Amino acid sequence: MKYPLVEINLSKLKHNAETIKKMCNKQGISIAGVTKGFCGNKYLAQAMVEGGIEVLADSRIENLEKIKDLDVKKLLLRIPMKSIANKVVELTDVSLNSEIETIKELSNQAIKQNKIHNIILMIDLGDLREGIFDENEIYDDIEIILKLEGINLLGIGTNLSCFGGVIPTAENLNRLIEIKKKIEDKFKIKLEILSGGNSTSFQLVMDGKMPREINHLRLGTVILVGHDEVFDRWIKDTYNDVFRLKVEIVEVKNKPSVPIGEIGLDSFGNKPFFKDRGIRKKAICAIGRQDTDIEWMQPDDKGILVLGASSDHLILDISDAKDDLKVGDEVSFILDYVALLNAMTSEYVYKKFIQ
Numbered sequence: 001m002k003y004p005l006v007e008i009n010l011s012k013l014k015h016n017a018e019t020i021k022k023m024c025n026k027q028g029i030s031i032a033g034v035t036k037g038f039c040g041n042k043y044l045a046q047a048m049v050e051g052g053i054e055v056l057a058d059s060r061i062e063n064l065e066k067i068k069d070l071d072v073k074k075l076l077l078r079i080p081m082k083s084i085a086n087k088v089v090e091l092t093d094v095s096l097n098s099e100i101e102t103i104k105e106l107s108n109q110a111i112k113q114n115k116i117h118n119i120i121l122m123i124d125l126g127d128l129r130e131g132i133f134d135e136n137e138i139y140d141d142i143e144i145i146l147k148l149e150g151i152n153l154l155g156i157g158t159n160l161s162c163f164g165g166v167i168p169t170a171e172n173l174n175r176l177i178e179i180k181k182k183i184e185d186k187f188k189i190k191l192e193i194l195s196g197g198n199s200t201s202f203q204l205v206m207d208g209k210m211p212r213e214i215n216h217l218r219l220g221t222v223i224l225v226g227h228d229e230v231f232d233r234w235i236k237d238t239y240n241d242v243f244r245l246k247v248e249i250v251e252v253k254n255k256p257s258v259p260i261g262e263i264g265l266d267s268f269g270n271k272p273f274f275k276d277r278g279i280r281k282k283a284i285c286a287i288g289r290q291d292t293d294i295e296w297m298q299p300d301d302k303g304i305l306v307l308g309a310s311s312d313h314l315i316l317d318i319s320d321a322k323d324d325l326k327v328g329d330e331v332s333f334i335l336d337y338v339a340l341l342n343a344m345t346s347e348y349v350y351k352k353f354i355q
């Protein structure tokens with residue numbers, strides 16, 4: 001076995017996709033399965049499709065290119081770079097947009113490629129990441145969009161909890177619904193899709209509080225980790241161990257819990273704080289912050305404590321570990337979203353697929 005590695009259980013991923021999809025479908029919500037958490041890996045994307053996902057979404061065109069042969073619709077999540085409008089039209093069926101200049105370029109490319117490109121216009125409800133904030137701008141833009149050849153306005157959408165941490169609620173989503181109604185009245189059109197956000201909107205589905213008019217979500221995290229990050233809840237009938245990180249111990253020694261000497265900044269610019277717990281048995285593992293995020297991983301053995309990490313050393317307190325761990329032994333962790341994202345992106349972390 002080569003370490004460090006992420007062990008990926010494809011059947012569990014398929015099961016999670018199935019569960020989340022069913023829960024959403026029951027409430028009249030269709031979903032796009034988001035692949036960016038695993039860099040658009042083909043096997044994982046395939047497992048999502050086997051779980052019933054009919055649209056795959058990613059923020060990066062490179063990831064969508066990796067899965068272009070999978071026979072499902074593709075959606076680009078990040079507002080497209082105008083400079084890659086040709087690729088966006090070529091490789092995706094739908095993109096999320098907020099800039100009229102880019103939409104015009106998508107129209108040009110769609111005409112050239114003899115295609116119809118679908119767009120979802122993004123509205124900023126206050127989280128202050130992407131989307132049109134000024135309501136008048138929405139109507140001005142739509143007037144232009146409806147005249148563009150090669151472009152189909154599929155609907156409107158929003159994204160919350162990404163920059164501002166604003167939690168999706170029935171109240172803020174109702175504003176999206178009102179805007180949709182105004183658009184439909186004003187322009188005498190029907191909008192097919194009302195896209196109510198990412199995994200942080202899924203808690204409204206769990207609690208039966210999602211407004212009925214919202215009929216679309218873009219979901220990655222909840223499928224990957226089976227965990228509602230807003231209210232820190234496990235999602236029933238899902239696995240939260242689709243991904244397991246396994247690392248190798250390279251040093252085991254008894255050491256004090258407080259460093260010796262004057263404490264300055266650590267290698268990441270933070271001033272560390274240490275509680276004196278006496279001499280502890282500590283292990284160093286061969287992985288670091290270049291490959292993962294220690295705030296977002298949990299040792300399988302609850303007796304093991306993550307003390308910290310530098311670029312390529314992870315330091316554990318193994319005094320209360322179940323096993324008598326030695327150099328060369330393996331320690332395994334369950335990964336939450338950010339640790340997962342980094343581990344899947346790191347070229348130093350091996351990937352192993354199991355069924």
Ligand SMILES: *Cc1c(COP(=O)(O)O)cnc(C)c1O
Binds near residue numbers: 036077197200222
């Ligand atoms: C990443 C992203 C998503 C999916 O986010 P999760 O929280 O992983 O479900 C949805 N929409 C947009 C615009 C995104 O960038």
